Amino acid sequence: xxxxxxxxxxxxxxxxxxxxxxxxxxxxxxxxxxxxxxxxxxxxxxxxxxxxxxxxxxxxxxxxxxxxxxxxxxxxxxxxxxxxxxxxxxxxxxxxxxxxxxxxxxxxxxxxxxxxxxxxxxxxxxxxxxxxxxxxxxxxxxxxxxxxxxxxxxxxxxxxxxxxxxxxxxxxxxxxxxxxxxxxxxxxxxxxxxxxxxxxxxxxxxxxxxxxxxxxxxxxxxxxxxxxxxxxxxxxxxxxxxxxxxxxxxxxxxxxxxxxxxxxxxxxxxxxxxxxxxxxxxxxxxxxxxxxxxxxxxxxxxxxxxxxxxxxxxxxxxxxxxxxxxxxxxxxxxxx
Amino acid sequence: xxxxxxxxxxxxxxxxxxxxxxxxxxxxxxxxxxxxxxxxxxxxxxxxxxxxxxxxxxxxxxxxxxxxxxxxxxxxxxxxxxxxxxxxxxxxxxxxxxxxxxxxxxxxxxxxxxxxxxxxxxxxxxxxxxxxxxxxxxxxxxxxxxxxxxxxxxxxxxxxxxxxxxxxxxxxxxxxxxxxxxxxxxxxxxxxxxxxxxxxxxxxxxxxxxxxxxxxxxxxxxxxxxxxxxxxxxxxxxxxxxxxxxxxxxxxxxxxxxxxxxxxxxxxxxxxxxxxxxxxxxxxxxxxxxxxxxxxxxxxxxxxxxxxxxxxxxxxxxxxxxxxxxxxxxxxxxxx
Numbered sequence: 238x239x240x241x242x243x244x245x246x247x248x249x250x251x252x253x254x255x256x257x258x259x260x261x262x263x264x265x266x267x268x269x270x271x272x273x274x275x276x277x278x279x280x281x282x283x284x285x286x287x288x289x290x291x292x293x294x295x296x297x298x299x300x301x302x303x304x305x306x307x308x309x310x311x312x313x314x315x316x317x318x319x320x321x322x323x324x325x326x327x328x329x330x331x332x333x334x335x336x337x338x339x340x341x342x343x344x345x346x347x348x349x350x351x352x353x354x355x356x357x358x359x360x361x362x363x364x365x366x367x368x369x370x371x372x373x374x375x376x377x378x379x380x381x382x383x384x385x386x387x388x389x390x391x392x393x394x395x396x397x398x399x400x401x402x403x404x405x406x407x408x409x410x411x412x413x414x415x416x417x418x419x420x421x422x423x424x425x426x427x428x429x430x431x432x433x434x435x436x437x438x439x440x441x442x443x444x445x446x447x448x449x450x451x452x453x454x455x456x457x458x459x460x461x462x463x464x465x466x467x468x469x470x471x472x473x474x475x476x477x478x479x480x481x482x483x484x485x486x487x488x489x490x491x492x493x494x495x496x497x498x499x500x501x502x503x504x505x506x507x508x509x510x511x512x513x514x515x516x517x518x519x520x521x522x523x524x525x526x527x528x529x530x531x532x533x534x535x536x537x538x539x540x541x542x543x544x545x546x547x548x549x550x551x552x553x554x555x556x557x558x559x560x561x562x563x564x565x566x567x568x569x570x571x572x573x
Numbered sequence: 574x575x576x577x578x579x580x581x582x583x584x585x586x587x588x589x590x591x592x593x594x595x596x597x598x599x600x601x602x603x604x605x606x607x608x609x610x611x612x613x614x615x616x617x618x619x620x621x622x623x624x625x626x627x628x629x630x631x632x633x634x635x636x637x638x639x640x641x642x643x644x645x646x647x648x649x650x651x652x653x654x655x656x657x658x659x660x661x662x663x664x665x666x667x668x669x670x671x672x673x674x675x676x677x678x679x680x681x682x683x684x685x686x687x688x689x690x691x692x693x694x695x696x697x698x699x700x701x702x703x704x705x706x707x708x709x710x711x712x713x714x715x716x717x718x719x720x721x722x723x724x725x726x727x728x729x730x731x732x733x734x735x736x737x738x739x740x741x742x743x744x745x746x747x748x749x750x751x752x753x754x755x756x757x758x759x760x761x762x763x764x765x766x767x768x769x770x771x772x773x774x775x776x777x778x779x780x781x782x783x784x785x786x787x788x789x790x791x792x793x794x795x796x797x798x799x800x801x802x803x804x805x806x807x808x809x810x811x812x813x814x815x816x817x818x819x820x821x822x823x824x825x826x827x828x829x830x831x832x833x834x835x836x837x838x839x840x841x842x843x844x845x846x847x848x849x850x851x852x853x854x855x856x857x858x859x860x861x862x863x864x865x866x867x868x869x870x871x872x873x874x875x876x877x878x879x880x881x882x883x884x885x886x887x888x889x890x891x892x893x894x895x896x897x898x899x900x901x902x903x904x905x906x907x908x909x
Contacts (some may be wrong), residue, residue: 366815379752382760416715416803424718424800445733448804449811461804464760467752468784468801469808475785476812484820485846487841498837505823505831512819 238267238555240546241319241328244274245297246335247535251275252463254334255282257542262286265550273315275425294318296559297335300535306336308346315339320347323528330549332520341380344523344530351558356381356388357462357525360396360469360517362404365454369512373454374400377463378470380523385464389413390437395561396438396458397522402555403548404457412446412456414465420444425530426462434460439564448472457493477513516541519548528558574889575604576882577655577664580610581633582671583871587611590670591880598622601886607664609651630654633671636871640674642755644682652676656683659864666718666865666885668856672872677716678864680859687894689901692717692724693861694799696732697806698740698854701790705848709790710736713799716805716859720798722765725749726773731860731897732794733776738891739884740793748782748792750801763796770796771788775900784808813849818826855884864894 242258244251251274258270259282269288271280283289292554296313311317316335320343322328324468331348333340341357350357366370379386390481393411400409412433415423420431422445434442446455448469461469484506488499499506520533520541529552533545552558578594580587587610587727595618596607605624608615612629619625632649647653654670656679658664669676677693686693694713701707704812713720729747736745749767756767758781768853770778782791784805815863820842823893824835835842856869856877865888869881 267683336829366819382752383762414804416718416800427718427800448807448812451808452811452815464752465764465801465804467654468797469804471784472787472805472808473812475783475788476809477816478785479788480813480816482848483702487838487845491838491841491844494837495841498834498841501830502823502827502838505827505834508827509819509823513816555756 238550239269239271240330240332240549241262241552242270242272243316243319243331243333243335244272244279244291245315246333247533247537249537251279252282253537253539255279256539256544258546259283259286260539260543261546261550262288265546268546268550271319272282273319279526284332285426292318300336302336302339304336304342306456307336307339312558313381316343317347320344323348323530329553330531332531332545332549333537334533334542337379337532340530340532341503341523344526348526348528348530351525351527351562351565353511353569354391354395354525356384356391357523358388358392358395359466360392360399360522361520362515363452363473364472364512364515364518366452366512368454372518373451373456374458375451376458376460376524377466378521379463379467381463382467383464384426386426386433388459389426389462390428390433391525392433392439392440393437393458394564396460398557398561398564399522399524400457400505402557402560403551406457408441409457410443411458411460412443412451414448414451414459414461414469415445416447418445418447427568430460432459438456441497447489450491481510517544520545522548522552527562529553574666574886575605575607575623575664576668576885577658578606579652579655579667579671580615581651581671581802582606582669582676583869583873585873586670587615587617588847589873589875590878591615592875594625594882595619596624596875596879597882597886598624601882604882604886607655607658609655609658619643625673628654629631634675636672638675640672640678641689642707643672643675644678653683656680658867659684665889666867667866668881668885670869670878673715673868676868677859677867680862684862684864684866687863687898687901689905690727690731690861692720692727692729693859694724694728695802696735696858696860697856698851699788699806699809700848700851700854702788702848704790707790708740708793708851708854709787710794711787711802711806712796712860713802715758715799715803717777717799718803719800720762722762722769725762725766725796725798726769727797727861729744729770729776729778729794730900732796734893734897734900735860736793738893738896739887744777744823745793747776747794747796748779748787750784750787750805752783752798754781754783762782766796783900817846817849853880858884858888862896867887894897
């Protein structure tokens with residue numbers, strides 16, 4: 238397995254990226270890494286790993302760059318070269334912590350969609366709060382702000398195969414995010430998507446699910462349009478962050494007694510933080526592209542990079558993309 | 574001020590409703606209450622309040638009733654009679670903890686919209702987590718699953734006037750919930766709504782806001798379509814609930830040391846719970862109707878009923894609805 242790594246993307250690049258790659262390279266001896274970026278900035282973080290090499294380039298895409306324009310014009314940017322390598326089959330997957338819009342564009346325009354997929358979507362695995370070992374998949378969290386019922390239908394098939402092949406869930410449940418659980422609930426989009434999902438034999442559709450219940454693991458895969466998915470993901474992050482702040486102030490701004498209580502609770506509160514940290518499930522997959530294209534947060538540390546590469550390893554080992562290519566090509570042929 | 578109360582709506586009716594009304598009736602001597610419902614079930618919770626009277630009816634709308642059909646057919650349901658009283662000017666406002674869909678329908682079909690408002694929306698005031706005294710208004714949280722840019726534009730004017738007149742915020746900031754803060758971000762709906770908001774002189778529009786930041790009070794009024802607003806509200810509830818569960822298990826499932834820590838933190842953790850409880854800001858206002866129509870959670874207790882009636886008191890005292898009637902009528906006249 239060869240992974241093309243945009244070593245210059247994200248706030249902590251190249252340090253966190255390269256350190257994370259080194260962690261993964263030492264564990265996964267069946268993986269090779271090509272790091273695209275400034276050689277002199279990358280080298281200090283490498284020892285003599287035999288499965289990592291550098292392809293030098295000075296150019297990179299900045300976080301504030303316009304996605305489409307930068308992908309088209311910055312021909313030698315680390316992200317563009319890494320995507321080209323995947324396109325040319327010199328690498329099997331693309332990893333970046335850089336500009337999300339640019340990565341979506343690079344995946345779409347350079348590597349290309351699986352035949353039969355209209356719009357790739359972003360899939361993230363979030364923690365099931367009541368069961369620290371479990372996660373659920375939310376898709377699309379923001380690749381397409383305007384989605385059609387057919388897109389949501391495809392997300393359901395993609396997400397379900399991901400849960401099955403990559404996460405090893407035998408019969409993953411798929412729920413449609415909606416404003417009520419009854420079949421007749423929803424807006425025009427979800428009402429039409431419901432009918433498509435209900436009639437899809439490839440998935441185990443359990444009907445509508447509400448945002449209130451997704452963190453309790455009501456479904457293994459929750460599908461929604463990219464606008465709502467983005468809002469839900471950011472609401473989870475914002476609420477969790479605000480509550481941790483509130484908890485901190487409950488401990489530190491309430492006198493000695495509370496501080497002592499916090500001290501006694503330190504270990505269990507740090508475990509609580511661990512449950513909420515979903516980077517151990519990997520990054521966001523731009524799913525529907527011909528190869529794994531995976532992104533971590535720009536502010537990511539080396540552990541998150543390591544977990545995301547582990548996720549790519551599992552995606553490649555499971556051959557989930559090959560499976561999807563076969564499925565959607567067969568569907569297209571039926572259509573003719 | 575006369576309030577028509579659906580005494581039979583909600584899981585804890587009539588007990589919680591009547592007890593909450595009694596609390597309010599004792600404080601607000603300028604209010605009169607007409608309780609619609611089963612006389613023999615209501616009476617036990619009353620003393621000899623002179624500003625509360627009962628209008629007996631045996632019929633009521635159940636939580637699982639179809640909204641439109643039940644409003645049309647159950648002519649003597651407590652909620653329908655209460656709405657009729659407002660329509661006939663025997664009461665100035667409608668309060669219920671019953672079936673939300675039915676209440677929306679009763680507001681819309683029986684009391685009617687403000688002239689010039691296409692679609693009333695649901696407004697809730699949520700806590701700003703970092704400042705326990707402050708709240709922000711989110712609208713629409715679910716009255717209309719499919720919204721147009723013009724609806725969001727009207728929510729902005731409604732929400733802003735609410736913040737100004739009812740909450741006393743001099744120059745309330747209005748933000749459009751979106752998937753990024755830049756002007757060009759969004760789906761088709763938010764891009765078009767942005768242009769309308771930007772050109773509305775009646776509001777102080779601060780641009781796009783992200784779901785991640787709304788609980789920190791980034792804007793006094795956050796407007797969005799009813800589908801997204803509903804998802805965001807339920808995500809906040811679900812995340813907060815899951816985290817409280819996580820916190821509880823951190824305290825109770827981690828041995829004696831953690832339990833002792835929890836004991837020392839008890840007071841500050843209960844303060845934390847208070848911050849999250851947004852019922853002190855009142856219920857959800859079906860805003861855009863000719864009179865205040867306000868709903869609390871079905872599982873509500875007497876305190877939430879009390880706070881919602883306080884909110885109705887403030888709405889009536891501020892004459893916010895009269896103000897909006899004048900504004901939208903004038904706008905309609907301009908349109909001619």
